[in-house]
Amino acid sequence: MSENKKTVLELANITKSFGSVVANANVYLSLYKGEILSILGENGSGKTTLMNIISGIYYPDSGKIYINGEEVVISSPKDAFKYKIGMIHQHFKLVDVFSATENIVLGLNEGAVIDAKKAEKRVREISTAYGFEIDPKKKVYQMSVSEKQTVEIIKVLYRGADILILDEPTAVLTPQETKKLFRILRKMRDDGKSIIIITHKLHEVMELSDRVSVLCKGKYVGTVNTSETNENLLTEMMVGKKVHLDIKRAVPVNPVPRLTVKNLNCVNREGVKVLSDVSFTANSGEILGIAGIAGSGQRELLEAIAGLQRVSSGEILYNDPQAHKTENLRDKTPVQIRNLGVRLSFVPEDRLGMGLVGNMDIVDNMMLRSYGKGRSMFLQRKQPKNLAVDVVRNLDVVTPNINTPVRRLSGGNVQKVLVGREISSAPTVLMAAYPVRGLDINSSYTIYDLLNAQKENGVAVIFVGEDLDVLVELCDRILVIGSGHVTGVVDGRNTTKEEIGLLMTKGASHKTEGETLQ
Amino acid sequence: MSVKTSPAKQPLFHIVKRDAMPWWKSWLVRIAAVLVSLVVCGIISVILTKENPFKIYGMMFEGSFETERRRWMLIYRTAILLAIALAITPAFKMRFWNIGAEGQVLIGALAAGACMFKIGDSMNNASLIAIMAVSAIAAGMVWALLPAVCKAFWNTNETLFTLMMNYIAIQLIAYFSYVWKPKGTGQLGVINQNTQAGWLPDIAGNKYLLTVIVVAVLTVLMYVYMKYTKQWYEISVVGESENTARYVGINIKKVIIRTLAISGAIAGLVGFLIVSGADHTVTTDTAGGRGFTAIMVSWLAKFNPLYMVLTSFMLVFFERGAAEITTQIKSLNESFADIITGIIIFFIIGCEFFINYKIVFRGSGNKNA
Structure with missing residues (x-):
């Protein structure tokens, strides 16, 4: 059935690297008119990077983008609007003190004076057409998460988008709100809009989409029709082939x-x-x-x-x-x-924002956990200094000296300093x-x-x-x-x-x- | 197939962040900046006054050093500015933008003045001075604690809060100096002119020496506090990252309140020193904008109390010098002093840019890349 459908968007050989990390490697993607396409992949598989390329936030290192069969260059979100592509980000970009309508018309170049009545009328029209429930006059700070999302979607539709990209839209919604959103998305599809939805919830993929494209570690794995697959097959595609890493693993001794x-x-x-x-x-x-x-x-x-x-x-x-x-x-x-x-030792996810103080040197970071010991009001720098020397030597931390602020170290060395401190307390x-x-x-x-x-x-x-x-x-x-x-x-x-x-x-x-x- | 990769035309120059500059080199840059600013001041003075620029520099030195009285004035004013800078530094280190030092000094001065005025006759001088000091410190502390508590518990904006507290202090002084003024005069004037109750005693016949000694002791104490204490370490951690502070179990609310109590107490003490040590009166001009100048003293010295001695000395020296030029050359009014100080400060602050960044010109860029 897909043969007789018109391709509205096609990506070929898209590659994008950030430094040494390849976020997308030769990715291929096609989107038909009037369909819902899911992009499935684990964290870091390159889904969001790919969508940002389509919506003009990133520019690919190589590869081509076709809209309705014609090669195009999308170098800014403005270009994306020109090609009727609209993206609804995971983190909403709304002005809290503005009303729904004000947010929707914000940034549109329609002269200096905003015709609020006309804009409001148009917002109401879009709402009734697809079944959104929204009060155009309500301020964003009074809205629930789901209402904010609605504003984002209407904003994109108001600009006449035919291709909508939703980045994990259900992550913030309750199941009831999710159902409502899906109903609206299906209505849009039937109206001839093409929708890309990024998700990693398999049951939603199965429930909502017509086709699924799978990414794994930045590479394009394949596209399947939802009706011809199941959750197990998709998981296999998503996690990829087993890689042998050779990490040693001793048998636990006397675990209690x-x-x-x-x-x-x-x-x-x-x-x-x-x-x-x-x-x-x-x-x-x-x-x-x-x-x-x-x-x-x-x-x-x-x-x-x-x-x-x-x-x-x-x-x-x-x-x-x-x-x-x-x-x-x-x-x-x-x-x-x-x-x-x-x-209890804890190596937090945010190394420089939580585990360490970037502007302090290695010695001062070593005593973050232990500085309070003892009744004296003065700091004891001798022990942390020795510890810093030990950590630098034992873990091969590359640093000019122990008085270097840790923010100047490379990521790996920052982590060694943090882990070194956390294991030094004999946890x-x-x-x-x-x-x-x-x-x-x-x-x-x-x-x-x-x-x-x-x-x-x-x-x-x-x-x-x-x-x-x-x-x-x-x-x-x-x-x-x-x-x-x-x-x-x-x-x-x-x-x-x-x-x-x-x-x-x-x-x-x-x-x-x-x-x-x- | 190939994507166009023609390099965009390089701009004439671009700005690159430097690695740390050796300390001697950064001081050379700063000294150079002061010299350049003096040259610019000289040129402008010559244009405006048609005088020999060296004569004008000479006047600047005369303004600070000519007589013993002027030398003491220079030292005294440096001490006061330094003390206010010491007061705001703990708060700034914690990234608590306390721009209310002006008000904290003023309210301390008002408290000290009130003691002098109301209970000046009822006790001996030593107890009176002790009471004045304690109430000034308490008043400064309260003025700093109000915004601190609101920040700690309700996350209010401390910049606006401390700024507005300044105006409250100014208005209170305006009110009380009207209420207390002797009949038939326009202003409060010197308090206890006859009894000298509540006046700090002269040491070796010098009115300013005691204040200078107090500030010197304060500077040493602050230096030790910053370099060696756990409290300062906590202040640094809270200032750098509240998340880290939470992670290591620092009670952030407590640190904010404690730090501002210290900040406000020192500012209040300065208010006391000004009133009891030199002015013997309270006016809305008692702090004279030094609550704001002190911010610059503290930042230029990178929060180091020993450098603050230098920066506060430098600012006072230029200010006094500019004032001297204004008085000696009849065709100029006091705005000229402001122009000169403005130019000098502009260069001093501007040179920090060249210490932190370098400018790479087109063509020479590649070897630095």
Whole structure:
């Protein structure tokens, strides 16, 4: 059936690199008139980069773009508008104190005076045509997330877009709102609009789209008709072939429960539930991997354990190996946790924004965690200085000297300084969030070795990762979370990437079922 | 097939951030900037006054150094400016943009003046001075704590808040100096002219020496506080990244409030020193804009108290010199002093750009790339 459809957009051999990282390598894509195309891929597979190229935010290094069969150059969002392409970003770009209509006409070159009445009328027309519910006079700061998204979509339609790109539109919506959005998108498709939707929720792909294009690690894998595929086949395409990394993995020696999390629930600042009934145990002498799509609650989980995130219910129990007693870490501040004698180390995702202070030198960064020790009002710089020398020497940190501000170091060396400090306190629990993100191969292996050494010392290591190949080779057990739910715990030695990939995408559907029951 | 890669025409020059410059080189740049500014000032003075530029430089030195009184005035004014700079530095290090030092000094001065005026006759001088100092410190602290508490608990904008507190302080002084003024005069005038109650004693016959000693001690204390204490380390961490502060368990609210208490206390103390040590009266001009000039003193010195001694000295020296030119040359009014100080400050601040960045001209760019 696809043969007799008109191709409105075609990408051929698109390549885009950022420094040494290739975000898109020879990607091919085609979009028909009046269809919904899903772009599926893991984090970092290049979906958003590709969409940004289409909407004129990035310019490709090489490759061609065709609109209605003609080769075009899209070098700015203005060009994209000219070709009737509109993108709805994941993070809305609206002016809070303006009304819906004001936001919609903002930036349109229609003379100095905005005809509010005419604009409002047009907004109402678009709303009734597709079934949007919106008050054109409502201010953005009074709107719910879903209403803001509606404004973004109308904004694009108002400009006459025929090709709409939606970047993970359902990530911020409730199941009911998602259903409504899908209804509207189908209506637009039937009206002859072409829609690209970026997602990694498989059930939504199956439910909504006509065809699916899959990207994996920046490469184009293929396009299939939704009616001819299923979730398992798509997962296989998405996670790619197994890569052998040769990370060593010792058998855990005498593992005992060190950290037990029971029915943890957590709500973030916007009031959205980010963790639902999370329960798991981290054992001493093993690496527990945490797998999940970015933003599924990994950060909140680690921060809750570290005492940085408020918990609405549940327990975080720590079994003290020496004192043989159990402490509940819930609702304790980092200082209180430390004062209990719990040696909990945490390598956060945001290294220079949270784990370290960029403008301070290595010595001052070494004492971030320990400066408060003792009753004296004066700092003790001797120990941190020795520690800095040790870390630089033992971990081969490349730096002019120990008094260099850490922001001047390269990414890998920054991470070595951070991990070096965190393991120097002889932790009993070590949590690391994406510790190898952005690091080159050699630095990554240094970090794996350090984590393995901690494991062999009997530390309970919790490793949040995104590369499934690494998780499968490094971790003894892997906890999979999806949309804040635990969707499974698998044995690292007997699992496959496909199994984890499927569990990762399960959370969303699990949530939908759970909430429609209520 | 090939994408057009013709390089865009290079602009005439572009600006590149430098790696750290060795300290001696950066000081050479700063000294050069001062010299260049003096040359420019000389040229402008010659155009306006038709005088020999060296005579004009001579006047600048005369303004600060000619008599012993002037030398002491220079030292005293440097000390006061330095002390206010020390007051604002903890807040600025924490990225709490406290532009309310002016008001904090003024309210301290008002508190000290009120003690002098109201209870000046009822006790001996030592206790009176102690009470004045304590109330001035407390008043400055309150003036800084109000914005600090609101910032800590409700994340209000500290810049606007501290700025508005200045005007409240000014208006309060305007009100009280009207209420307290002796009958038949237009202004408050010197308080306790006859009894000298609440006046800081002269040391070795010098009215300013005690103030200078107090500020010198304060400078050393601040230096130690910044270099060696845990509190300063916490201030630095909060200033650099609140997330990191949270991560290591620093109580951010507590640090903000504590730091501003210190800031305000020092500013209040300066208000006391001005009133009790030299002015013996309170006017809306008691701080004289030095609450704002101090910001520049602190930044130019990169928050280092020892450098602040230099920067505050330099600013006061130029200000006094410019004032001297204005008084000696009859055809000029006081605006000329402002012009001269403005030019000098422009060069001093502008040279920081050349310390942090370099300009690469077209054609010479490749070897630096």
